[in-house]
Amino acid sequence: MAGGMHRAGMMSLRRDRSVLGHKVKKGTTKRMLSFSTPYRRALTVFMVAVIAESLIGAVNPLLLRGIIDRAIPEKNTRLVVVLALAAAGLALADGAVSLTNRFISSKIGEGLIFDMRSKVFSHIQQMPIAFFTRTQTGALVSRLNNDIIGAQQAFTDLLSNMVGNVIAVGVTLGLMFWLSWQITLAGLILLPCFLIPARTVGAKLGTLMREGFSLNAEMNNQMQERFNVAGALLVKLFGNTHTEASAFDARAGRVRDIGIKTAMYSRTFFIALGLSASLATAFAYGFGGLGVIHGTLQLGTVVALTAYLGQLFGPLTQLSNLNLDIMTALVSFERVFEILDLEPMIQEAPDAVDLPDGPLSVRFDHVAFTYPSAAEVSLASLESVAVLEASAPVQVLHGIDLEVKPGTLLALVGPSGAGKTTISQLIPRLYDATSGTVSIGGVDVRKATRTSMTAAIGVVSQDAHLFHDTLRANLVYVRPEATETDLRSALEQAQILPLIDALPDGLDTLVGERGYRLSGGEKQRIALARLLLKAPRIVVLDEATAHLDSESEAAVQRALATTLHGRTSIVIAHRLSTVRDADEIAVIDAGRVVERGTHDQLLAAGGLYADLYRTQFAGQEG
Ligand SMILES: Nc1ncnc2c1ncn2[C@@H]1O[C@H](COP(=O)(O)OP(=O)(O)OP(=O)(O)O)[C@@H](O)[C@H]1O
Numbered sequence: 001m002a003g004g005m006h007r008a009g010m011m012s013l014r015r016d017r018s019v020l021g022h023k024v025k026k027g028t029t030k031r032m033l034s035f036s037t038p039y040r041r042a043l044t045v046f047m048v049a050v051i052a053e054s055l056i057g058a059v060n061p062l063l064l065r066g067i068i069d070r071a072i073p074e075k076n077t078r079l080v081v082v083l084a085l086a087a088a089g090l091a092l093a094d095g096a097v098s099l100t101n102r103f104i105s106s107k108i109g110e111g112l113i114f115d116m117r118s119k120v121f122s123h124i125q126q127m128p129i130a131f132f133t134r135t136q137t138g139a140l141v142s143r144l145n146n147d148i149i150g151a152q153q154a155f156t157d158l159l160s161n162m163v164g165n166v167i168a169v170g171v172t173l174g175l176m177f178w179l180s181w182q183i184t185l186a187g188l189i190l191l192p193c194f195l196i197p198a199r200t201v202g203a204k205l206g207t208l209m210r211e212g213f214s215l216n217a218e219m220n221n222q223m224q225e226r227f228n229v230a231g232a233l234l235v236k237l238f239g240n241t242h243t244e245a246s247a248f249d250a251r252a253g254r255v256r257d258i259g260i261k262t263a264m265y266s267r268t269f270f271i272a273l274g275l276s277a278s279l280a281t282a283f284a285y286g287f288g289g290l291g292v293i294h295g296t297l298q299l300g301t302v303v304a305l306t307a308y309l310g311q312l313f314g315p316l317t318q319l320s321n322l323n324l325d326i327m328t329a330l331v332s333f334e335r336v337f338e339i340l341d342l343e344p345m346i347q348e349a350p351d352a353v354d355l356p357d358g359p360l361s362v363r364f365d366h367v368a369f370t371y372p373s374a375a376e377v378s379l380a381s382l383e384s385v386a387v388l389e390a391s392a393p394v395q396v397l398h399g400i401d402l403e404v405k406p407g408t409l410l411a412l413v414g415p416s417g418a419g420k421t422t423i424s425q426l427i428p429r430l431y432d433a434t435s436g437t438v439s440i441g442g443v444d445v446r447k448a449t450r451t452s453m454t455a456a457i458g459v460v461s462q463d464a465h466l467f468h469d470t471l472r473a474n475l476v477y478v479r480p481e482a483t484e485t486d487l488r489s490a491l492e493q494a495q496i497l498p499l500i501d502a503l504p505d506g507l508d509t510l511v512g513e514r515g516y517r518l519s520g521g522e523k524q525r526i527a528l529a530r531l532l533l534k535a536p537r538i539v540v541l542d543e544a545t546a547h548l549d550s551e552s553e554a555a556v557q558r559a560l561a562t563t564l565h566g567r568t569s570i571v572i573a574h575r576l577s578t579v580r581d582a583d584e585i586a587v588i589d590a591g592r593v594v595e596r597g598t599h600d601q602l603l604a605a606g607g608l609y610a611d612l613y614r615t616q617f618a619g620q621e622g
């Protein structure tokens with residue numbers, strides 16, 4: 001038990017003292033406690049166990065004293081045996097209580113972690129896509145891991161520290177004063193000699209460990225960035241492996257140095273703790289020994305006092321940091337609450353209605369759009385660039401009016417950066433229009449239910465993402481109940497079935513990270529198969545710009561024709577064949593619709609489309 005106390009004592013000494021200056025938001029304490037309400041019963045048992053553990057620790061020296069001062073002088077064999085057995089029994093009970101204690105505290109602790117994690121995870125999933133484009137994934141993940149675990153640790157430490165140590169210190173000190181107030185007082189004078197250096201070492205250790213954590217995080221970041229396929233490719237093609245290696249070595253070297261320092265400081269801490277306990281013991285034996293010779297003290301009392309002195313230092317150290325424990329718990333919880341309080345910008349309206357059945361139209365009425373600023377969608381503490389962004393966001397779309405009749409195909413063309421992808425993102429409500437309305441089947445998308453929107457709209461983006469999983473898992477993700485026949489027919493229509501059948505593992509082939517084992521054209525056809533499986537009524541497609549060889553170009557073309565047939569489609573077109581097949585073409589330039597019409601009409605008009613046709617599509621003729 002004493003060992004555990006000492007370690008815990010060091011933990012709380014290591015905490016970041018700067019939290020003491022932090023102003024915690026009002027209500028945080030109440031909210032923190034509300035997280036513990038489901039564990040009320042477990043907490044009661046925990047408290048009882050903690051109290052029992054402290055009391056057991058206090059009784060043992062009294063038994064020793066009884067043996068030495070009463071049983072031995074009286075030559076009472078029975079009493080010696082009884083007291084020794086009692087001491088043994090107490091030791092066993094201590095083990096059992098300590099085990100129970102650990103079991104309950106980990107149950108509460110892990111339960112708290114679980115509750116907070118699942119809450120935060122589902123909350124973050126509600127966040128709009130803008131949140132994810134702004135937030136550094138690493139910062140978010142570490143917030144989830146570190147703060148939640150930190151909050152839980154501080155919380156359970158706080159509980160056992162507050163209750164267990166107050167009782168342990170109170171009972172021990174009381175008994176010591178009762179046994180000999182002089183020795184007790186003298187022993188207490190030694191305490192600051194330990195506490196002051198321990199606090200200094202503890203603070204230093206804390207700083208070192210935090211520095212170590214952040215260096216470790218940087219190291220991990222570098223490894224993650226460089227060792228995924230895309231990063232490794234970039235380094236191979238353009239990077240300087242020597243620079244990469246020396247940057248890594250510099251960080252790893254710092255981690256090494258910090259490791260050595262940490263080891264030395266923590267050993268110093270334990271030596272100081274052991275030393276002061278030994279000094280106190282020597283002192284108590286010396287002072288007490290004189291008392292025994294002069295007849296003012298009994299031998300057993302001296303032994304008991306010495307044992308108590310040894311038990312006092314750990315809990316006292318922890319108690320001296322109680323305010324730090326409380327603040328650490330509050331600050332960690334506050335950081336978690338900060339995320340939970342982040343209001344998702346795009347939410348389902350309370351009076352939302354389902355989209356109507358049957359083929360759907362898509363309309364844009366005077367739509368203007370500005371990408372939200374960092375402050376609107378994210379937390380400053382989660383993104384390192386937020387401070388740099390002082391300029392106001394620029395308006396990207398201006399007065400867009402578009403109408404796609406049910407079952408027809410609208411092609412969007414225009415120069416890079418014109419706003420085509422942005423327009424397409426307003427349809428599935430990845431963003432909300434700043435002004436004007438986007439409506440589907442006559443329903444404003446802000447008034448439509450999320451499930452009916454998800455069911456109605458299928459999107460294939462410029463760089464279709466596949467999870468690191470089997471092809472089958474990637475496909476059924478959009479329709480869990482799909483049968484083998486459904487899968488094969490979708491793959492067949494997407495012109496990719498023969499290729500998959502040729503793979504040794506077929507549909508159970510694992511797709512590499514980001515689907516890297518597939519070629520661009522293959523990946524796009526898998527994405528189309530996924531879309532066909534979902535069979536949405538509206539298709540939004542951002543065509544890949546990558547050039548495909550003529551064979552896969554033809555295959556993708558056939559796949560597209562089947563995918564888009566009979567569905568309301570909005571296609572950002574980079575292929576002449578798609579543009580030609582479109583019922584209408586809208587030419588987008590600098591966030592405005594500058595021309596509308598069919599291929600022949602626009603070509604005859606001799607405007608921007610005619611220019612684009614000559615530069616972008618001309619080579620594709622044939
Ligand atoms: N998440 C974002 N935050 C802020 N601005 C953005 C964001 N995404 C795009 N933009 C800006 O909006 C404008 C339109 O971008 P968009 O992606 O819609 O162009 P695009 O027409 O699809 O171009 P391309 O043909 O190259 O794909 C660009 O100026 C771009 O810099």
Ligand SMILES: [Mg+2]
Nearest residue numbers: 420421462542
């Ligand atoms: Mg784009």
